[in-house]
Amino acid sequence: MDFGQSERSREYLERLRSFVATEVVPVEERLRRERVAPFAARGDSSGAATWSVPDEFRELQRKARAQGLWNLFLPDSELGAGLSNVEYAPLAEEMGRSPFRSSIFNCDAPDTGNMEVLYHYGSPEQKERWLRPLLDGEIRSAFCMTEPGVASSDATNMAATAVVEGDEVVLNGSKWWSTGIGSPDCKILIFMGLTDPHAPKHQQHSMVLVPIDTPGVKVERMLSAMGFYDEPGGHGEVSFTDVRLPLDAIIAGPGRGFEIAQGRLGPGRVHHCMRLIGLAEHALELACRRGLDRVAFGKPLVNLGGNRERIADARIAINQLRLLVLNTAWLLDTQGLSGARSAVSEIKVATPRVVQQVIDFAIQIHGGAGLSDDFPLAGAWTAARALRLADGPDEVHQGLVARFELGKYNNP
Amino acid sequence: MDFGQSERSREYLERLRSFVATEVVPVEERLRRERVAPFAARGDSSGAATWSVPDEFRELQRKARAQGLWNLFLPDSELGAGLSNVEYAPLAEEMGRSPFRSSIFNCDAPDTGNMEVLYHYGSPEQKERWLRPLLDGEIRSAFCMTEPGVASSDATNMAATAVVEGDEVVLNGSKWWSTGIGSPDCKILIFMGLTDPHAPKHQQHSMVLVPIDTPGVKVERMLSAMGFYDEPGGHGEVSFTDVRLPLDAIIAGPGRGFEIAQGRLGPGRVHHCMRLIGLAEHALELACRRGLDRVAFGKPLVNLGGNRERIADARIAINQLRLLVLNTAWLLDTQGLSGARSAVSEIKVATPRVVQQVIDFAIQIHGGAGLSDDFPLAGAWTAARALRLADGPDEVHQGLVARFELGKYNNP
Ligand SMILES: Cc1cc2nc3c(=O)[nH]c(=O)nc-3n(C[C@H](O)[C@H](O)[C@H](O)COP(=O)(O)OP(=O)(O)OC[C@H]3O[C@@H](n4cnc5c(N)ncnc54)[C@H](O)[C@@H]3O)c2cc1C
Ligand SMILES: Cc1cc2nc3c(=O)[nH]c(=O)nc-3n(C[C@H](O)[C@H](O)[C@H](O)COP(=O)(O)OP(=O)(O)OC[C@H]3O[C@@H](n4cnc5c(N)ncnc54)[C@H](O)[C@@H]3O)c2cc1C
Numbered sequence: 039m040d041f042g043q044s045e046r047s048r049e050y051l052e053r054l055r056s057f058v059a060t061e062v063v064p065v066e067e068r069l070r071r072e073r074v075a076p077f078a079a080r081g082d083s084s085g086a087a088t089w090s091v092p093d094e095f096r097e098l099q100r101k102a103r104a105q106g107l108w109n110l111f112l113p114d115s116e117l118g119a120g121l122s123n124v125e126y127a128p129l130a131e132e133m134g135r136s137p138f139r140s141s142i143f144n145c146d147a148p149d150t151g152n153m154e155v156l157y158h159y160g161s162p163e164q165k166e167r168w169l170r171p172l173l174d175g176e177i178r179s180a181f182c183m184t185e186p187g188v189a190s191s192d193a194t195n196m197a198a199t200a201v202v203e204g205d206e207v208v209l210n211g212s213k214w215w216s217t218g219i220g221s222p223d224c225k226i227l228i229f230m231g232l233t234d235p236h237a238p239k240h241q242q243h244s245m246v247l248v249p250i251d252t253p254g255v256k257v258e259r260m261l262s263a264m265g266f267y268d269e270p271g272g273h274g275e276v277s278f279t280d281v282r283l284p285l286d287a288i289i290a291g292p293g294r295g296f297e298i299a300q301g302r303l304g305p306g307r308v309h310h311c312m313r314l315i316g317l318a319e320h321a322l323e324l325a326c327r328r329g330l331d332r333v334a335f336g337k338p339l340v341n342l343g344g345n346r347e348r349i350a351d352a353r354i355a356i357n358q359l360r361l362l363v364l365n366t367a368w369l370l371d372t373q374g375l376s377g378a379r380s381a382v383s384e385i386k387v388a389t390p391r392v393v394q395q396v397i398d399f400a401i402q403i404h405g406g407a408g409l410s411d412d413f414p415l416a417g418a419w420t421a422a423r424a425l426r427l428a429d430g431p432d433e434v435h436q437g438l439v440a441r442f443e444l445g446k447y448n449n450p
Numbered sequence: 451m452d453f454g455q456s457e458r459s460r461e462y463l464e465r466l467r468s469f470v471a472t473e474v475v476p477v478e479e480r481l482r483r484e485r486v487a488p489f490a491a492r493g494d495s496s497g498a499a500t501w502s503v504p505d506e507f508r509e510l511q512r513k514a515r516a517q518g519l520w521n522l523f524l525p526d527s528e529l530g531a532g533l534s535n536v537e538y539a540p541l542a543e544e545m546g547r548s549p550f551r552s553s554i555f556n557c558d559a560p561d562t563g564n565m566e567v568l569y570h571y572g573s574p575e576q577k578e579r580w581l582r583p584l585l586d587g588e589i590r591s592a593f594c595m596t597e598p599g600v601a602s603s604d605a606t607n608m609a610a611t612a613v614v615e616g617d618e619v620v621l622n623g624s625k626w627w628s629t630g631i632g633s634p635d636c637k638i639l640i641f642m643g644l645t646d647p648h649a650p651k652h653q654q655h656s657m658v659l660v661p662i663d664t665p666g667v668k669v670e671r672m673l674s675a676m677g678f679y680d681e682p683g684g685h686g687e688v689s690f691t692d693v694r695l696p697l698d699a700i701i702a703g704p705g706r707g708f709e710i711a712q713g714r715l716g717p718g719r720v721h722h723c724m725r726l727i728g729l730a731e732h733a734l735e736l737a738c739r740r741g742l743d744r745v746a747f748g749k750p751l752v753n754l755g756g757n758r759e760r761i762a763d764a765r766i767a768i769n770q771l772r773l774l775v776l777n778t779a780w781l782l783d784t785q786g787l788s789g790a791r792s793a794v795s796e797i798k799v800a801t802p803r804v805v806q807q808v809i810d811f812a813i814q815i816h817g818g819a820g821l822s823d824d825f826p827l828a829g830a831w832t833a834a835r836a837l838r839l840a841d842g843p844d845e846v847h848q849g850l851v852a853r854f855e856l857g858k859y860n861n862p
Contacts, residue, residue, distance in 0.1 A: 190818075263828075
């Protein structure tokens with residue numbers, strides 16, 4: 039056993055940290071506040087057309103790319119940083135400390151997962167047309183699986199259709215919680231729909247690449263999550279009405295949707311967890327600083343009541359959690375998804391729970407200020423809460439963990 | 451012991467319920483959605499000037515008043531309904547089920563508390579000028595105690611000043627989280643400030659009635675709580691710069707601020723708890739309905755995993771909580787605030803905790819929809835979370851409960 043960090047990972051982390059310290063930290067709080075507070079789009083949540091990405095932000099992306107701090111998530115060493123999941127973890131954590139740092143380095147969901155799908159399953163033409171500009175950060179993307187009309191925890195419920203008609207595939211149906219679809223840069227959607235209801239259960243659905251400007255695609259509205267629109271990517275409801283595309287828009291051919299989704303969600307979920315740990319670390323830092331600075335009843339807040347114990351409990355919980363996440367990354371690296379299935383679901387349940395709790399404490403010790411957008415805590419809490427649903431609700435992952443546990447006793 | 455409801459309380463409750471069913475329920479969800487979703491003011495959170503109260507809402511107030519469903523909170527039977535706290539509890543719960551029902555019946559914070567202050571401590575002139583229009587629902591009010599610059603959990607920290615100069619009192623300082631100040635109807639503020647730093651600790655501060663249009667008063671901005679602006683009342687930051695008022699603007703004379711605040715916060719806190727129980731009941735109802743209707747893995751959601759147990763736990767927790775709140779109301783009715791001090795703090799801690807948990811479950815069983823503004827759950831959760839800070843943070847109330855507990859052993 040060796041809990042040490044590889045040379046390569048350490049080197050990337052140092053460069054990332056120094057870039058963050060000099061280029062990102064001085065502006066990110068202001069950018070966040072400008073984004074949440076008087077955001078013009080709030081008055082018009084009906085469409086995403088007015089949402090924009092600040093030039094300053096694009097400039098940061100250019101600089102990061104120029105320094106080779108780009109596509110760090112991608113294990114391919116030509117197209118990305120070539121890091122293993124374990125090596126990537128500390129970088130993801132550093133990027134996760136604030137809400138939009140990851141996208142400065144082209145390492146944000148849902149694009150990372152969508153790029154992986156194209157990387158592993160895309161045809162050469164699909165890669166050239168969509169993967170290249172995604173890797174270059176020229177465009178962004180969304181993943182459209184969840185539907186308003188059916189309980190989508192059970193993916194086999196999916197009712198939207200992707201019907202093959204001659205040399206075309208025709209899409210119909212309604213999707214929602216399509217993250218990222220609000221960005222003006224979002225050009226490509228990955229749509230999942232029912233192709234053959236008579237095929238075996240997990241071979242009925244296809245994944246289709248849909249340029250967002252295809253006739254019949256309509257972003258109906260943007261959704262808020264606990265009051266936040268998460269601009270500029272946001273989460274949209276989008277309808278597909280007789281959307282016609284050539285057959286080669288289907289990724290890896292009809293009926294392979296579930297197979298691809300399975301692969302997509304493994305590393306994606308681990309990345310989410312790594313980033314959330316960064317968010318918890320940042321919240322704990324803010325909690326300690328505020329608690330040391332502010333005085334009530336003649337003492338710094340940290341020295342009142344049970345606050346020191348809560349600080350200690352947060353540290354203990356984060357440290358345990360990080361090790362579970364790293365262990366999962368290591369299982370993925372060494373045994374592939376099949377050896378990490380229970381572990382991925384374990385951290386998917388454990389992470390938002392712990393992180394939500396740490397952030398809740400940070401909010402509390404900030405007093406009323408903690409609830410406001412003067413601090414990044416309310417938004418951070420919401421990100422943690424949302425992950426108890428996004429990429430599958432807790433209960434479905436708990437079901438899987440329990441299945442593995444009971445499986446030890448020859449019980450499915 | 452008698453857990454039965456008085457005839458008078460039951461009669462009011464029946465009338466209230468029938469009014470709510472026929473007049474309020476058919477429109478309130480639409481009004482709520484119009485309020486949260488494309489709210490124009492979100493683009494301009496800097497000032498409250500653009501926030502408005504819909505005519506439809508004012509019409510509901512007129513009808514409620516015409517039917518005598520008005521000022522139900524006020525124990526005075528000429529000016530209000532003349533109900534005891536125990537008798538009022540089921541009405542408050544019914545009104546609390548949705549976010550702005552209470553104000554239809556002129557029973558919403560902070561006006562209720564401010565009216566009580568004027569009722570108990572106001573001079574005849576103050577009553578005529580401010581209490582009458584508040585009771586008539588012609589104007590609304592805000593309470594300005596908390597300050598951005600100091601930890602206001604410890605009220606003796608308050609640094610804003612209310613200095614007596616000849617026949618005037620001069621106010622300076624900054625306040626925030628002044629609830630209700632965003633409403634166009636908000637005409638009067640109750641400001642609490644330091645008058646005499648040399649007086650005994652709890653006789654240093656005064657409460658001053660400040661018409662909102664007095665020169666030197668400026669609403670600097672509106673604050674969001676967990677992403678919600680709570681329009682149209684909202685929560686404001688407000689500065690006071692050399693605000694000059696005649697001495698008779700001071701309530702009950704200089705130095706009596708703490709004495710008055712003490713009385714204000716007793717029934718006010720109990721009302722908050724009663725209303726939140728209504729919110730939890732509504733959330734549980736929504737959870738059950740959604741869970742019965744929606745199907746995943748071949749079963750209604752309620753029949754999956756631990757959902758039935760969570761429903762049962764919610765019922766058990768709400769029922770215990772309601773009894774603790776009713777017991778506190780009864781202590782207030784029979785022994786006054788001095789006999790109910792620990793109880794008030796107990797429910798102030800217990801209520802948002804339980805209610806937050808029940809609403810969190812309701813959100814979870816709604817899936818992604820639960821986080822959105824398509825349902826009132828995200829806003830309801832925020833209301834519960836906020837009450838862990840508003841009217842004093844949990845930890846201060848826990849401190850008081852512990853003091854009473856330890857006091858049994860002659861230990862302060
Ligand atoms: C912020 C955010 C971003 C998202 N981004 C995307 C995206 O980019 N693309 C996309 O396609 N989707 C996205 N989603 C959707 C997300 O994946 C779904 O919300 C989630 O899978 C649950 O589906 P549902 O909302 O239909 O809930 P439902 O399927 O209706 O389930 C509701 C609830 O039922 C209960 N339940 C379900 N199954 C079980 C069980 N086996 N045991 C016990 N209880 C159970 C759980 O409490 C569950 O939360 C996002 C969601 C959020 C909140
Ligand atoms: C939605 C909302 C509405 C509000 N409405 C009003 C209003 O209308 N008028 C008004 O004047 N104020 C209002 N408030 C303000 C509220 O009363 C204060 O936020 C609260 O009293 C805490 O004060 P503070 O924010 O200055 O926190 P601080 O005093 O800075 O305290 C921060 C934290 O320190 C910790 N702490 C403090 N004391 C102790 C202790 N003894 N032991 C352990 N830990 C401790 C707690 O975690 C506490 O939350 C409102 C607040 C909210 C969120």
